Amino acid sequence: MEEQFSIVEDITDPSLMENILSRLDEIQLEDEEFMQILLSKQNEMVVTWDQPWYQMANCLTRPLDQSNCKETAMFRTDAICSDESKKIHKNWKKFQKNFDVPNKPICLARWKNKEKCRSPSTPEEFVRRFVISFLARGLERNLYQVHKHFLNRYGSLNKGKYWKYEENAMEVCLYHCPKNAVIYLSAVLSREPRGIYKRLWQMFNGKPERKKLKWTLQLATKFLKLLMEHSGETVVDNLKQKKFEKSVWLKLEGDIGQQYIYLQQFWQDELHVQLFVKADVKINKLRRKVFKTLRLYPYKVWTDIRWKEVAKHFADGFSHRFLYKICYFLVFKSINKLRTHPLEEVIIHGIEKSKLVPNKRLKTLVFNENKELEINIAF
DNA sequence: AGTACACCAGCTGAAAATCC
DNA sequence: GGATTTTCAGCTGGTGTACT
Known part of the structure; x- marks a missing residue:
């Protein structure tokens, strides 16, 4: 793909689309083969473990209906954390070994019941549901959640910024086959299909415009009052x-x-800190404290860090x-491989760097008796 | 310091199939 | 034959983090 689509001179060239379609064929064949292997093991697929009530539903693709649920044992509703994701992966390895299937979770994640009957009693749906149930073992999650996570984790391996070749392929596919473009691509x-929707939409309609805003004390005061x-x-x-409710942001x-999304960020990342941190904070000292805090966790590389935990x-x-921002600022330039570089080295580097860059004081604000924001001179 | 943008997970209409 | 259940696909809000 990458080679053929990095330079595209004429998106109307039909051979390019043939290229995409033949790749698609290969993928579908691979998925179908994998499904056949799963189906051949169907007889062995018996639930032998205890399942909580929320893992017994038949439905993988719709949220669990709790409207007449009297159970007390509840599943978690926050985002799936890295430990849970690891557990799912462990369960997958176990499943793969126990049932002797190839290590290709992506095939199941991509598999779609398009032509065949969608009834949950069909063999295809049965094995799919069994695998997800197996993966959900030991988690406080329902099958819908595990299934969604499974699709995200294994269904699309290509993450991060879009490459030029991808955009080219999108244009080609959209031109020749607009109806199924997203699914094919x-x-x-x-x-992830959702990313492609957004991308195609933007290629067509342009990006929504963003106004420049200069944040001053007056404007921040106005914002806060509103x-x-x-x-x-x-x-x-x-x-x-x-x-705050979304309606508040829309107002x-x-x-x-x-756009309210930017106002939200200004509030969360800037004004909130300046308004509610009641201490004399030297940024470099704070940076060192953050770096040292990172050592309390088993993080191996920068991208492992869960900043909310920190x-x-x-x-x-x-x-x-x-x-995150004050620390990232120190390390991103010198260590360009944050994904792979041992975190301890990054920490050491960050701490050293924090002694070299100009030290600043966090400018804190107070809302004074005139109901205006002013710089806090206490520190 | 400010901006950009992809990821994640929840929700829902339409279609397909089954249930009663 | 209408109600119910499920999939696929489309959409969205909010979040995380990388970049300039």
């Missing part, structure tokens, strides 16, 4: 760590004339994104 590029007004809070302190979007070690005014 998702398979041949091994990419945030209080729309959320019905009268005391600034009550805004700390508060989650702010209208008032300030900036942030728990700091006063509740700090957002995890703020901490």
